[in-house]
Amino acid sequence: MWVMARFVWREAWRRRLVPAALILAVVYVSLFRLGLDHLLQRTAEGLGRPFVRLYLVAFMLVFALYGASLMVSVVTILASVGAISGEIDSGILQPIVARPVRRWEIVGGKYLGYGALLVLLSLTMAWSLVVIGMDRLGPGFWGQVLWDVTPSFALTPLVVLAVTLLGSVLLPTLGNGIAVFGLFSVAFIGGAMGQIGAMVQNRWVYQIGRLSTFVLPSDGLYWAAARRVVETLSEAAASGGAGGVGPGAALGPQGRPMSGYDLSQMMGPFGASAPQPPWFLAYAAAFAGVVLLLAMLAMERRRL
Amino acid sequence: MIEASEWAVRTENLSYRYPNGRLGCQGLNLTIGRGRVFGLLGPNGAGKSTLVKMLTGLLRPTAGRAWIFGRPLGDRQVRRRMGFLPELFRQPDWLTGLELLRFHGALLGLSGRDLAQHVEEAWNRVGLPEEASRRRIGTYSKGMQQRLGLAVALLGDPDLLFLDEPTSALDPVGRRDVRVLLGQLREAGKTVFLNSHLISEVERTCDEIAIIRGGRVVLSGPVAALEGDGRHVLALVREFPPRVQARAAELLGPLLDHWTVEAPGSGTGSSAEAGLAYWGNEDARMGGGLIRVHAVLREPGATPALARALVAAGAALHGLAEERRSLEEIFMQAVNAPVFPEAEAQHAGGSPAGHGGSGEGGRP
Numbered sequence: 001m002w003v004m005a006r007f008v009w010r011e012a013w014r015r016r017l018v019p020a021a022l023i024l025a026v027v028y029v030s031l032f033r034l035g036l037d038h039l040l041q042r043t044a045e046g047l048g049r050p051f052v053r054l055y056l057v058a059f060m061l062v063f064a065l066y067g068a069s070l071m072v073s074v075v076t077i078l079a080s081v082g083a084i085s086g087e088i089d090s091g092i093l094q095p096i097v098a099r100p101v102r103r104w105e106i107v108g109g110k111y112l113g114y115g116a117l118l119v120l121l122s123l124t125m126a127w128s129l130v131v132i133g134m135d136r137l138g139p140g141f142w143g144q145v146l147w148d149v150t151p152s153f154a155l156t157p158l159v160v161l162a163v164t165l166l167g168s169v170l171l172p173t174l175g176n177g178i179a180v181f182g183l184f185s186v187a188f189i190g191g192a193m194g195q196i197g198a199m200v201q202n203r204w205v206y207q208i209g210r211l212s213t214f215v216l217p218s219d220g221l222y223w224a225a226a227r228r229v230v231e232t233l234s235e236a237a238a239s240g241g242a243g244g245v246g247p248g249a250a251l252g253p254q255g256r257p258m259s260g261y262d263l264s265q266m267m268g269p270f271g272a273s274a275p276q277p278p279w280f281l282a283y284a285a286a287f288a289g290v291v292l293l294l295a296m297l298a299m300e301r302r303r304l
Numbered sequence: 305m306i307e308a309s310e311w312a313v314r315t316e317n318l319s320y321r322y323p324n325g326r327l328g329c330q331g332l333n334l335t336i337g338r339g340r341v342f343g344l345l346g347p348n349g350a351g352k353s354t355l356v357k358m359l360t361g362l363l364r365p366t367a368g369r370a371w372i373f374g375r376p377l378g379d380r381q382v383r384r385r386m387g388f389l390p391e392l393f394r395q396p397d398w399l400t401g402l403e404l405l406r407f408h409g410a411l412l413g414l415s416g417r418d419l420a421q422h423v424e425e426a427w428n429r430v431g432l433p434e435e436a437s438r439r440r441i442g443t444y445s446k447g448m449q450q451r452l453g454l455a456v457a458l459l460g461d462p463d464l465l466f467l468d469e470p471t472s473a474l475d476p477v478g479r480r481d482v483r484v485l486l487g488q489l490r491e492a493g494k495t496v497f498l499n500s501h502l503i504s505e506v507e508r509t510c511d512e513i514a515i516i517r518g519g520r521v522v523l524s525g526p527v528a529a530l531e532g533d534g535r536h537v538l539a540l541v542r543e544f545p546p547r548v549q550a551r552a553a554e555l556l557g558p559l560l561d562h563w564t565v566e567a568p569g570s571g572t573g574s575s576a577e578a579g580l581a582y583w584g585n586e587d588a589r590m591g592g593g594l595i596r597v598h599a600v601l602r603e604p605g606a607t608p609a610l611a612r613a614l615v616a617a618g619a620a621l622h623g624l625a626e627e628r629r630s631l632e633e634i635f636m637q638a639v640n641a642p643v644f645p646e647a648e649a650q651h652a653g654g655s656p657a658g659h660g661g662s663g664e665g666g667r668p
């Protein structure tokens with residue numbers, strides 16, 4: 001399995017997947033940094049009120065994390081959509097399968113190989129965004145927010161990768177691309193629907209949205225992270241501990257102490273007002289595991 | 305590790321049905337002895353690659369069974385002793401040749417000095433330039449890629465090699481190299497399973513062959529026995545009345561299996577006939593006037609006895625030669641012969657090797 005994983009890493013490097021993803025990540029994070037600083041400068045002149053700073057940073061961070069989550073999912077799909085089917089079509093896999101390796105080890109090795117790279121990409125992006133955002137609020141609660149995003153951003157590529165690999169075993173490359181993007185879109189729209197439904201308190205829309213995040217938990221994972229980030233930030237604000245922002249940060253727009261609810265409301269759909277069930281992360285992990293297992297089983301029966 | 309078994313490969317009613325209903329192979333019964341170079345011939349779509357894919361574990365048989373070195377298909381110990389060059393020999397083009405061999409070595413469980421040694425050995429056997437070893441496979445020519453595929457198959461000194469059209473992209477020198485290589489492998493006691501369309505290649509390198517068509521074995525056996533076994537003799541006589549026939553048959557006794565008598569003018573152009581023409585037999589060259597007697601003898605070496613018997617029986621003997629058919633002739637006849645559906649239906653296995661003599665019964 002390790003041999004296969006190393007094979008994947010070498011391929012990713014040689015085919016410039018790693019450098020391309022790194023450049024993409026750097027550009028994305030730099031853009032976030034530039035935009036955030038510019039925004040903070042301009043509004044600080046006008047308003048000068050600490051809670052605005054908190055609000056802006058929270059909003060921008062959660063928004064940027066959203067984009068990062070999408071990007072990680074898309075990169076995952078693109079990188080692994082033909083991991084099995086493409087190599088069968090081109091005849092690369094046949095001599096490998098004839099070796100004394102078990103077929104599930106091939107799938108496992110690819111999962112390990114791509115998974116490690118993509119988790120690295122995902123966490124690098126999420127952590128960079130968090131560090132930059134929190135830095136603008138002064139020292140104090142980086143650690144908590146880093147921890148808030150870590151499980152979700154580690155799991156996102158693993159969940160999407162498992163589904164894409166399963167598709168790559170079962171379907172031709174193009175069909176797999178269509179199927180996985182379809183699933184991904186359902187989860188994406190569902191996630192947004194759930195949040196909007198919760199915001200406008202439409203029970204039906206909220207439930208439908210919530211259900212669809214279970215189809216492919218990638219989007220749900222993002223919302224779970226967003227919710228935790230918003231909670232951490234508003235708690236910090238409420239306790240007056242928003243780093244160097246000062247006690248004023250604890251005061252909301254009406255001059256009363258700010259609650260998590262306020263911040264989340266102010267952020268619109270990005271306030272992540274629809275909570276995920278507490279076991280959602282466990283669900284996502286189990287989902288990835290089961291789908292990976294299915295992919296391994298399917299590989300055992302695959303015609304080559 | 306691997307139990308001693310006389311056979312390298314044995315299949316029993318091995319069949320594969322593709323999901324679209326097409327039968328890749330139907331009821332194949334084959335045995336390949338250890339240390340033999342076995343050639344599988346057959347027209348396009350005959351099922352050669354399907355068979356190799358089943359034996360190498362790419363496809364699971366939909367019916368029947370097979371054993372390699374006495375173990376059922378899929379045994380990992382046995383796989384360690386197998387090498388495989390698929391029909392589609394694309395290799396990951398982002399690796400260098402050396403890296404690919406190291407990767408396959410690692411899959412075989414080799415490491416360290418052992419790995420390096422095996423990699424070097426395999427590389428040197430296929431005649432690739434040293435310079436290419438550190439170059440990306442993407443920069444190789446097609447023939448170089450096929451040579452590399454061959455090196456991958458040879459890696460780890462396997463006891464059994466499956467080569468699916470190993471010379472399809474090779475230049476004449478490469479083809480000869482492969483022929484030499486197969487000879488070396490045979491010397492070393494390795495078993496080779498070769499799929500090929502190049503009959504001359506098979507003729508020169510293989511000990512045994514099977515011809516398949518429509519997923520069934522139509523002919524199989526040692527090449528020498530199929531081509532010319534000293535048992536098929538063509539005699540040219542002026543007249544061959546029943547009385548003479550009976551007398552000659554009596555004189556030959558148990559030496560004669562049977563013969564077929566062919567009227568003048570219906571030449572078959574067999575190699576024996578051409579040989580007689582070369583010796584200056586005008587009648588044979590003209591194809592007129594003489595009766596052809598295709599005799600099938602029970603054992604090789606009985607040709608002089610046949611000559612004596614014919615003369616003693618009173619036949620005017622004009623020429624006599626042992627018949628020898630080229631593999632190409634055998635192949636053409638095997639794949640063009642009509643397939644009788646009822647025979648197919650009742651007998652799923654391969655038909656036994658036909659009698660080599662041309663003009664055997666059933667001629668219109």
Ligand SMILES: Nc1ncnc2c1ncn2[C@@H]1O[C@H](COP(=O)(O)OP(=O)(O)OP(=O)(O)O)[C@@H](O)[C@H]1O
Nearest residue numbers: 322324326327328347348349350351352353354355
């Ligand atoms: N993937 C597939 N799906 C359906 N049928 C297939 C598939 N691959 C091969 N076949 C069919 O199985 C039969 C045997 O094909 P196979 O590739 O084994 O032939 P072959 O003897 O190797 O031919 P060639 O000399 O062209 O390489 C053919 O009738 C072919 O149409």
Ligand SMILES: [Mg+2]
Nearest residue numbers: 352353354391
């Ligand atoms: Mg073929």
